[in-house]
Amino acid sequence: MQWTRRHLLGLEELSAEEINFILERADSFKEVCTRPNKKVPALVGRTIVNMFFENSTRTNISFQLAARRLSADTLMFSKAGTSIAKGETMLDTARNIEAMGVDVMVLRHGASGAPWKLAANVSCAVVNAGDGQHEHPTQALLDLYTIREARGRIAGLTVGIVGDIAHSRVARSNIWGLTKLGARVMVVGPTTLIPREVEKMGVEVCHDMDHAVRECDVLNMLRIQFERQDGTNPFPSIREYKQMFSLTAERLARGKPDLLVMHPGPVNRGIEISPEVADGPKSLILRQVANGLAVRMAVLQMVAGVAAAS
Amino acid sequence: MQWTRRHLLGLEELSAEEINFILERADSFKEVCTRPNKKVPALVGRTIVNMFFENSTRTNISFQLAARRLSADTLMFSKAGTSIAKGETMLDTARNIEAMGVDVMVLRHGASGAPWKLAANVSCAVVNAGDGQHEHPTQALLDLYTIREARGRIAGLTVGIVGDIAHSRVARSNIWGLTKLGARVMVVGPTTLIPREVEKMGVEVCHDMDHAVRECDVLNMLRIQFERQDGTNPFPSIREYKQMFSLTAERLARGKPDLLVMHPGPVNRGIEISPEVADGPKSLILRQVANGLAVRMAVLQMVAGVAAAS
Amino acid sequence: MQWTRRHLLGLEELSAEEINFILERADSFKEVCTRPNKKVPALVGRTIVNMFFENSTRTNISFQLAARRLSADTLMFSKAGTSIAKGETMLDTARNIEAMGVDVMVLRHGASGAPWKLAANVSCAVVNAGDGQHEHPTQALLDLYTIREARGRIAGLTVGIVGDIAHSRVARSNIWGLTKLGARVMVVGPTTLIPREVEKMGVEVCHDMDHAVRECDVLNMLRIQFERQDGTNPFPSIREYKQMFSLTAERLARGKPDLLVMHPGPVNRGIEISPEVADGPKSLILRQVANGLAVRMAVLQMVAGVAAAS
Numbered sequence: 001m002q003w004t005r006r007h008l009l010g011l012e013e014l015s016a017e018e019i020n021f022i023l024e025r026a027d028s029f030k031e032v033c034t035r036p037n038k039k040v041p042a043l044v045g046r047t048i049v050n051m052f053f054e055n056s057t058r059t060n061i062s063f064q065l066a067a068r069r070l071s072a073d074t075l076m077f078s079k080a081g082t083s084i085a086k087g088e089t090m091l092d093t094a095r096n097i098e099a100m101g102v103d104v105m106v107l108r109h110g111a112s113g114a115p116w117k118l119a120a121n122v123s124c125a126v127v128n129a130g131d132g133q134h135e136h137p138t139q140a141l142l143d144l145y146t147i148r149e150a151r152g153r154i155a156g157l158t159v160g161i162v163g164d165i166a167h168s169r170v171a172r173s174n175i176w177g178l179t180k181l182g183a184r185v186m187v188v189g190p191t192t193l194i195p196r197e198v199e200k201m202g203v204e205v206c207h208d209m210d211h212a213v214r215e216c217d218v219l220n221m222l223r224i225q226f227e228r229q230d231g232t233n234p235f236p237s238i239r240e241y242k243q244m245f246s247l248t249a250e251r252l253a254r255g256k257p258d259l260l261v262m263h264p265g266p267v268n269r270g271i272e273i274s275p276e277v278a279d280g281p282k283s284l285i286l287r288q289v290a291n292g293l294a295v296r297m298a299v300l301q302m303v304a305g306v307a308a309a310s
Numbered sequence: 311m312q313w314t315r316r317h318l319l320g321l322e323e324l325s326a327e328e329i330n331f332i333l334e335r336a337d338s339f340k341e342v343c344t345r346p347n348k349k350v351p352a353l354v355g356r357t358i359v360n361m362f363f364e365n366s367t368r369t370n371i372s373f374q375l376a377a378r379r380l381s382a383d384t385l386m387f388s389k390a391g392t393s394i395a396k397g398e399t400m401l402d403t404a405r406n407i408e409a410m411g412v413d414v415m416v417l418r419h420g421a422s423g424a425p426w427k428l429a430a431n432v433s434c435a436v437v438n439a440g441d442g443q444h445e446h447p448t449q450a451l452l453d454l455y456t457i458r459e460a461r462g463r464i465a466g467l468t469v470g471i472v473g474d475i476a477h478s479r480v481a482r483s484n485i486w487g488l489t490k491l492g493a494r495v496m497v498v499g500p501t502t503l504i505p506r507e508v509e510k511m512g513v514e515v516c517h518d519m520d521h522a523v524r525e526c527d528v529l530n531m532l533r534i535q536f537e538r539q540d541g542t543n544p545f546p547s548i549r550e551y552k553q554m555f556s557l558t559a560e561r562l563a564r565g566k567p568d569l570l571v572m573h574p575g576p577v578n579r580g581i582e583i584s585p586e587v588a589d590g591p592k593s594l595i596l597r598q599v600a601n602g603l604a605v606r607m608a609v610l611q612m613v614a615g616v617a618a619a620s
Numbered sequence: 621m622q623w624t625r626r627h628l629l630g631l632e633e634l635s636a637e638e639i640n641f642i643l644e645r646a647d648s649f650k651e652v653c654t655r656p657n658k659k660v661p662a663l664v665g666r667t668i669v670n671m672f673f674e675n676s677t678r679t680n681i682s683f684q685l686a687a688r689r690l691s692a693d694t695l696m697f698s699k700a701g702t703s704i705a706k707g708e709t710m711l712d713t714a715r716n717i718e719a720m721g722v723d724v725m726v727l728r729h730g731a732s733g734a735p736w737k738l739a740a741n742v743s744c745a746v747v748n749a750g751d752g753q754h755e756h757p758t759q760a761l762l763d764l765y766t767i768r769e770a771r772g773r774i775a776g777l778t779v780g781i782v783g784d785i786a787h788s789r790v791a792r793s794n795i796w797g798l799t800k801l802g803a804r805v806m807v808v809g810p811t812t813l814i815p816r817e818v819e820k821m822g823v824e825v826c827h828d829m830d831h832a833v834r835e836c837d838v839l840n841m842l843r844i845q846f847e848r849q850d851g852t853n854p855f856p857s858i859r860e861y862k863q864m865f866s867l868t869a870e871r872l873a874r875g876k877p878d879l880l881v882m883h884p885g886p887v888n889r890g891i892e893i894s895p896e897v898a899d900g901p902k903s904l905i906l907r908q909v910a911n912g913l914a915v916r917m918a919v920l921q922m923v924a925g926v927a928a929a930s
Contacts, residue, residue: 033721036928037665039693045347047375058716061695065667065720068693073349073378075371096368096575099599100375101343265716289719308346355657357685383659383688385681406678406885409909410685411653618656 006306007119007126008299010135011176019177023145025298026291032069033293042301043072046103046308052078052129053090053109058265058289059129059139063106066296072103072304090114091121098122103304107131125303133167138299139264140173142292144181146284147218149291150260155182160212162188162245163222163272166195170264171222175201188212189245209245213255220262221247224272238271248274252282260284313612316620317429317436320445321486329487333455335608336601342379343603352611353382356413356618362388362439363400363419368575368599369439369449373416376606382413382614400424401431408432413614417441435613443477448609449574450483452602454491456594457528459601460570465492470522472498472555473532473582476505480574481532485511498522499555519555523565530572531557534582548581558584562592570594623922626930627739627746630755631796639797643765645918646911652689653913662921663692666723666928672698672749673710673729678885678909679749679759683726686916692723692924710734711741718742723924727751745923753787758919759884760793762912764801766904767838769911770880775802780832782808782865783842783892786815790842790884795821808832809865829865833875840882841867844892858891868894872902880904 001017011019032040048067052060060076067074077097094105104125107115112132119126130136148154159178165171165187175198178185185203187194194205206212213219224241247261261273261283269275278285311331321329342350358377362370370386377384387407404415414435417425422442429436440446458464469488475481475497485508488495495513497504504515516522523529534551557571571583571593579585588595621641631639652660668687672680680696687694697717714725724745727735732752739746750756768774779798785791785807795818798805805823807814814825826832833839844861867881881893881903889895898905 035665038667038721039665045345045349045379047348047378057697057713061697061717062720065693065695068667069665073375075375077367077371092576092579093367095596096599097371099596100372100603101348101600266712269712286715286719289716290721293720355655355659355689357658357688383685385685387677387681402886402889403677405906406909407681409906410682410913411658411910 003302004306006303006310007115007128008137008303009115009119009126009128011137011140011173011180012135014137014176014180016180016182019141019144019180022141022295022298022302023148025302026141026145026294029297029301030291030294032297033290038069039071040069041071043067043070043103043304046070046072046304047075047101048072048104048106048300048304049075049077049097049102050106050129051090051094051097051108052076053107053114054130056108056130059108062289062292063127063129063296063300066293066300067104069293070297070301072300075102091118094118094122098124103307104300125307127299127303130169132169133172134169135173135176136169137173138292138296139170140177141299142288142295143174143220143262143264144177145291145295146262146288147260149287150284151217154178156184157217158184158186158215159218159220160186160188160206160216161220161222162209162212162247163224164193165189165198165222166193168222174220175203179203186212186216190241209247210251210254213247213251213259216259217256218260218262219247219255220264221273223264223266224268242271246270246272246274247277249276249280252277252280262288265289314616316613316616317425318447318609318613319425319429319436319438321447321450321483321490322445324447324486324490326490326492329451329454329490332451332605332608332612333458335612336451336455336604339607340601340604342607343600348379349381350379351381353377353380353413353614356380356382356614357385357411358382358414358416358610358614359385359387359407359412360416360439361400361404361407361418362386363417363424364440366418366440369418372599372602373437373439373606373610376603376610377414379603380607380611382610385412401428404428404432408434413617414610435617437609437613440479442479443482444479445483445486446479447483448602448606449480450487451609452598452605453484453530453572453574454487455601455605456572456598457570459597460594461527464488466494467527468494468496468525469528469530470496470498470516470526471530471532472519472522472557473534474503475499475508475532476503478532484530485513489513496522496526500551519557520561520564523557523561523569526569527566528570528572529557529565530574531583533574533576534578552581556580556582556584557587559586559590562587562590572598575599624926626923626926627735628757628919628923629735629739629746629748631757631760631793631800632755634796634800636800636802639761639764639800642761642915642918642922643768645922646761646765646914649917650911650914652917653910658689659691660689661691663687663690663723663924666690666692666924667695667721668692668724668726668920668924669695669697669717669722670726670749671710671714671717671728672696673727673734674750676728676750679728682909682912683747683749683916683920686913686920687724689913690917690921690924692920695722711738714738714742718744723927724920745927747919747923750789752789753792754789755793755796756789757793758912758916759790760797761919762908762915763794763840763882763884764797765911765915766882766908767880769907770904771837774798776804777837778804778806778835779838779840780806780808780826780836781840781842782829782832782867783844784813785809785818785842786813788842790840794840795823799823806832806836810861829867830871830874833867833871833879836879837876838880838882839867839875840884841893843884843886844888862891866890866892866894867897869896869900872897872900882908885909
């Protein structure tokens with residue numbers, strides 16, 4: 001196939017073929033990232049702008065570094081606290097920055113759907129780096145890449161996603177990606193954190209962590225945020241949550257011998273995952289981070305190529 | 311002619327010949343900015359520092375991007391809130407940064423005259439990116455460039471500058487540039503926002519927006535800031551201001567068929583200009599932003615060249 | 621000799637031979653820094669991250685610029701206010717950033733020993749840009765370089781370090797470096813600011829500034845911070861301190877004719893040093909800043925080379 005999308009907005013709209021195409025492109029950039037000189041001239045003279053309307057360190061740095069390794073110029077525009085109510089401002093800002101001759105905008109925004117709104121209003125390429133509680137496609141792509149790298153395949157594996165499914169863009173994007181590529185997906189957590197509609201996405205719901213540990217080939221532990229910005233607290237107490245869902249070494253020992261552990265970071269050590277598991281031999285956490293570079297290099301190069309050709 | 315100035319501080323001190331020289335240089339960079347690879351090796355190994363003592367996003371990004379496209383290394387130093395009282399600190403900081411081997415300093419400062427003070431104390435080149443209520447020469451240059459590009463000439467045109475003339479560095483720099491290049495300039499606004507001395511700069515004063523719309527070939531709508539930092543409020547009410555001076559589609563329809571609309575940004579949509587005018591076919595707003603890159607590339611290359619030769 | 625250290629953590633652990641080796645390498649970069657094009661391709665495709673957990677402008681800019689002149693890509697991660705209590709967070713952040721393929725981390729941290737802790741937990745190179753009240757090795761190296769450049773040698777010179785010796789990492793690193801290279805070191809200040817143990821480092825203690833001025837070939841005036849973060853105030857009054865220890869023109873006139881004055885910056889003009897001395901002919905302050913670039917280029921290139929070879 002040939003890549004024809006100008007934007008990477010979410011995994012819901014991608015076909016399995018497109019997802020696999022990205023993962024294969026990422027393979028070649030993974031090789032580049034092992035060289036002493038990690039730079040390729042793919043995007044010399046192109047400009048990539050990170051527009052981050054939510055605080056972020058790791059995703060921001062990962063995209064910046066990916067852009068630099070493609071030899072693009074990078075610019076950073078960040079303005080935390082801007083909400084959907086100020087969506088107009090986001091578009092005005094974007095149109096101005098686009099007028100300066102930008103090739104790709106990488107957008108993180110607190111409002112679900114913001115990247116689609118942006119893509120409809122600019123002619124450069126748009127990459128979604130996380131929109132509200134909706135999608136975080138490059139995180140899911142690097143998770144898929146990491147599973148495929150560690151296990152050789154995705155189809156047929158059972159992958160558990162554990163935590164606050166209801167509010168997690170990482171969970172949503174992973175569910176789309178994993179089911180499209182043929183994995184069995186189990187969402188795991190207390191009733192209050194799993195929305196009823198999730199079963200329509202083709203996943204199994206599980207409220208028993210020990211059952212999930214026994215069934216799964218991979219466990220993706222979401223970060224638990226006990227303090228929510230909207231003041232509501234859908235969580236049981238931290239103590240109760242840990243007792244029921246925390247991935248401890250003891251719990252992990254009851255799973256399959258080749259069970260693998262993932263986490264999108266930053267890790268709350270001792271809350272959703274114990275330190276010895278996070279740093280242990282079954283953990284893929286740092287490989288996820290490393291693979292994020294390769295996946296984002298692939299995505300940026302692909303969308304920049306489409307933008308340039310049109 | 312040959313460019314011999316080490317600094318670009320204000321348009322008041324430039325001759326018409328010098329202004330035209332910059333605009334012609336900008337033409338070649340405008341062409342560069344239309345290429346897929348927008349980078350030229352003009353300033354490889356040179357260092358350009360943005361020293362911003364006032365908050366700014368667009369001007370900052372525009373200068374940074376211009377410097378990168380010339381292949382210079384860029385550094386950002388920002389410290390909002392520093393006032394004229396701390397002028398000594400600005401010079402100390404600047405001398406230290408200069409000692410690191412900097413070629414050009416781009417200064418934005420809340421104190422009128424700060425760039426001249428800086429230029430007198432460092433041996434690198436200084437570019438004024440806005441000083442107090444005094445000058446903003448690159449904004450005026452990109453405005454001139456945009457008018458010339460759209461209408462083929464500047465001499466003989468009637469250009470209206472509408473809004474808070476008294477406190478606007480954009481207005482001052484535009485007045486110097488436009489009058490030097492032979493335009494007829496009309497400043498438009500309520501009595502409280504137009505200083506009496508402005509007529510000495512060779513402009514006509516107009517308090518009737520409808521008259522200005524009929525007379526002008528170009529209207530440059532200044533951004534209205536209803537909340538001033540000094541707590542004073544020289545404005546009538548927003549409602550009254552809008553009724554008298556806002557550029558609406560209805561008002562615009564009464565102007566010449568080829569009347570063009572400009573705005574230095576960011577736009578207060580619905581205040582000084584209505585959204586349909588800002589985004590309409592007569593608006594040059596995004597072309598101003600695009601041309602800003604070319605003009606700033608020209609300026610940076612010219613002053614860096616003089617600094618290197620001396 | 622061949623440089624074999626992967627990290628530059630402090631001068632206490634370096635031999636005189638190693639220190640001289642760095643100073644000699646810096647000579648060649650000093651020459652590079654005088655060229656119009658100050659860029660060398662030494663670290664193309666390498667990534668250097670500034671991790672600054674304390675506010676800093678000058679050291680940060682100096683390291684960034686040094687990295688760029690070596691053609692490395694630079695990333696900035698800053699988070700002021702993080703204390704030793706959150707050391708775990710620093711390591712987690714560092715491991716994540718390392719996983720992205722970073723070659724050198726430049727760390728500034730409020731906790732003494734943080735760079736050693738970091739170096740023990742990552743496989744990339746670590747450079748200490750100041751840790752608590754412990755060491756600031758590149759500052760001392762640039763001070764040594766500047767003395768050697770101005771006087772042709774270090775051995776046999778008498779160097780006075782004046783101010784808050786007890787809390788100064790600049791003082792500690794300078795003491796290690798100067799004594800290893802054979803200088804006679806005199807620490808000068810009020811009793812409350814000179815720890816008793818300092819004599820074990822091989823220095824003389826002096827509480828009489830006029831005596832120090834007469835004896836010394838070089839005076840390194842530390843920045844006095846009258847407001848300490850921990851709320852304690854070990855200082856006499858400002859007025860009293862100035863009277864006893866400030867380096868005024870009058871005091872300076874009583875010293876040797878070739879007495880040289882240094883200061884790590886930023887200068888409190890009129891407190892520890894008078895403006896006419898700071899800007900006068902005996903001042904090496906701006907040469908220190910300039911030499912900082914050359915010294916940091918040398919250090920970054922050396923540690924990156926070791927990291928790449930292993």
